[in-house]
Amino acid sequence: MKIYGYARVSTADQDLTIQREALKAAGCDTIREEKVSGAKLQGRDELRTLHQFMREGDTLVVTRLDRLARSMDDLSSIARQLEVKGVALKATEQPVDTSTAAGKAFFQMLGVFAEFETNLRRERQMEGIAKAKAEGVYKGRKASIDPAQVKQLKEVDGLSPTEIAKRLGVARSSVYRLLAC
Structure with missing residues (x-):
């Protein structure tokens, strides 16, 4: 029986030291680390x-459970996969131990609160974006395609939307969207 540790932060500039030390103190034989968002399971190679x-x-x-997943669906999926394999899940900063009934119950409650926190954020x-837009501060991302250039390539040069997209290095759907305006 081995004890594996998993440490995760969301961005490359965040530090894993505190998690690593806590996992070593918990007796982990192997610790895997990654710097990737916990919002999705995709890309979580470690x-x-x-x-x-x-x-x-x-x-x-x-x-903490939020190091494992940010949504209740993902957390439940991971927990089910571990349970099928006969692997227990423990958290050093929370009373989670899926090898006990109380630990399983607490695990479910914390998962719900983690998802709630994500939704509130x-x-x-x-709300902040809507307020900034109302005040004229937030205008969104600057256009990456010049509409006049697209229209010129279509009307003057006679290029098709596919040819325009290739020439400008953009998606064909973007060209169609601009031509429809």
């Missing part, structure tokens, strides 16, 4: 590698 190596009776340790962000 987590996938851990899943491949873990066997029945092993334990996966994280510092998204709502606050959208």
Whole structure:
């Protein structure tokens, strides 16, 4: 029975030292780390590698559940995969231990709160953007394609939308969208 540790931060400029030290103190034999968003399971290569190596009776340790996943769906999916393999999940900073009934219950509650926090953050962000737009501060991303250039290539040079897209290095759908205006 091995104890595996998983540490994750969302951006390259964040530091994993605190998580790494907590996982070592928890007795992890192997620690895998990555700097990638926890919002999706895609691109989480180190987590996938851990899943491949873990066997029945092993334990996966994280510092907090939000290091493992940001949505309840992803967290539940990971927990089910671990349970099928016979792998326990523990968190060093939360009373989570899926090898016990109380730990499983607490795991579910924390997962719900993690997703709730993510949704609240998204709502606050959208409110801030709406306010900035209303005040004329936020205007969105600057256009990367010059509409006049697209129209000229179509009307003067007689190029098709596909040819225009290739020449400008943009998506054909973007060309169609600009020509429809």
